[in-house]
Amino acid sequence: MAKTLFKNAKLVSSDFKSSDHKMAFIVEDGRFSWIGAQNKIPKKQKFQKEFDLMNKLVLPSFIECHTHSVFAGSRAEEFELRNTGVSYLEIAARGGGILSTMKKTRDESAAKLVKKTQMHVDQFLKQGVSTLEIKSGYALDLKNEIKSLEVIKKLKGPRFVSTFLGAHALPPEFKTHAEYLDYLVETVLPVVKKKKLAERVDIFIEQKFFEKGPAEQFLKKAKQMGFQITIHANQLSLSGGVDLALQLNAQSADHSIYLTDDLIQKFSKSKTVAVLLPAADLYMKCAYPPARKLLDAGATVALATDFNPGSCPTQDLSLVGLLARLEMKMTLPEVFTAYTSSAAKALGIFQDEGDFSLGKRANFICTDADLSDFFYSAGATPDHFLFICGKAVRRN
Ligand SMILES: [Zn+2]
Numbered sequence: 508m509a510k511t512l513f514k515n516a517k518l519v520s521s522d523f524k525s526s527d528h529k530m531a532f533i534v535e536d537g538r539f540s541w542i543g544a545q546n547k548i549p550k551k552q553k554f555q556k557e558f559d560l561m562n563k564l565v566l567p568s569f570i571e572c573h574t575h576s577v578f579a580g581s582r583a584e585e586f587e588l589r590n591t592g593v594s595y596l597e598i599a600a601r602g603g604g605i606l607s608t609m610k611k612t613r614d615e616s617a618a619k620l621v622k623k624t625q626m627h628v629d630q631f632l633k634q635g636v637s638t639l640e641i642k643s644g645y646a647l648d649l650k651n652e653i654k655s656l657e658v659i660k661k662l663k664g665p666r667f668v669s670t671f672l673g674a675h676a677l678p679p680e681f682k683t684h685a686e687y688l689d690y691l692v693e694t695v696l697p698v699v700k701k702k703k704l705a706e707r708v709d710i711f712i713e714q715k716f717f718e719k720g721p722a723e724q725f726l727k728k729a730k731q732m733g734f735q736i737t738i739h740a741n742q743l744s745l746s747g748g749v750d751l752a753l754q755l756n757a758q759s760a761d762h763s764i765y766l767t768d769d770l771i772q773k774f775s776k777s778k779t780v781a782v783l784l785p786a787a788d789l790y791m792k793c794a795y796p797p798a799r800k801l802l803d804a805g806a807t808v809a810l811a812t813d814f815n816p817g818s819c820p821t822q823d824l825s826l827v828g829l830l831a832r833l834e835m836k837m838t839l840p841e842v843f844t845a846y847t848s849s850a851a852k853a854l855g856i857f858q859d860e861g862d863f864s865l866g867k868r869a870n871f872i873c874t875d876a877d878l879s880d881f882f883y884s885a886g887a888t889p890d891h892f893l894f895i896c897g898k899a900v901r902r903n
Pocket residue numbers: 573575739813
């Protein structure tokens with residue numbers, strides 16, 4: 508077994524409140540097999556490689572747990588229209604909105620989509636992201652939703668978690684949301700399952716979109732088929748999305764802006780993670796979620812970009828963390844936790860990565876910067892090296 512020794516590390520503590528000089532760790536077949544003090548390195552061991560980290564700060568790499576990175580085209584022009592007061596309905600009437608992305612994504616070749624999406628992936632990788640969740644949901648028919656998920660399988664760099672979000676919007680071929688959900692269950696999900704293209708199923712629950720009743724039937728069927736579930740919940744109203752996520756033990760309820768005290772209490776007693784997306788809230792000019800109340804109640808809170816061409820065209824993790832600190836009163840250690848171990852919990856992979864535990868994937872970044880340099884300057888990630896499974900992936 509290939510063994511690599513990393514020595515002279517300034518290892519960050521599990522609560523991100525301090526760091527310890529003169530630490531060392533051993534990576535065996537991509538996973539941590541020993542972590543301890545520099546002067547306690549097991550003797551009589553042969554290492555295939557040794558890295559002197561020269562007292563750099565070492566911290567877990569980031570997990571980006573909510574993106575819509577597979578799409579064609581851009582909606583930049585719409586942003587200017589929306590910002591100068593043109594209504595969403597008027598934009599849709601002019602051929603804009605999610606259905607314009609749908610049309611472009613359906614028309615795009617798989618090869619071109621791979622190329623474009625890989626550029627987005629590289630942008631995340633540069634910021635120290637070692638695991639990236641990507642949703643389908645901009646094609647809304649069998650052929651092209653499968654095409655989008657197959658694109659994810661062709662990407663390179665971080666570990667990918669694929670999520671099927673066919674229930675993102677109603678495509679023009681269907682008259683009712685219920686009819687479309689039946690089509691997804693009967694025609695699309697079996698193919699996704701057979702081809703092993705996604706582990707998770709997501710749905711956008713909101714009044715006048717997918718409502719709680721039909722969504723519940725859909726998610727129960729998805730669970731029966733062996734999918735994990737996650738929900739776009741309570742972004743615009745008390746839509747019942749969070750209630751359903753908690754009732755069905757979803758991995759996460761994402762957005763979670765509109766919450767009652769009762770829901771916050773229920774969150775804190777559940778394993779469902781509240782994935783908060785403040786950069787989308789900035790673009791949408793809506794309220795920020797009650798992160799402080801969730802954390803104080805003991806709920807698990809993760810952060811992510813929600814990168815997509817409409818409501819959140821930024822991939823900037825620094826901006827997300829900065830907004831969490833400025834607008835949601837999260838402390839810096841809470842932001843780090845939200846972007847590492849809690850994000851791993853949201854994706855159901857915490858047993859495998861997300862912190863420095865023995866047996867977990869050796870995913871980390873090392874840097875000359877201090878912890879306080881992160882999530883401080885929008886658009887700027889401190890210079891660092893990213894290691895995935897103990898291998899140097901890239902320097903930024
Ligand atoms: Zn989203």
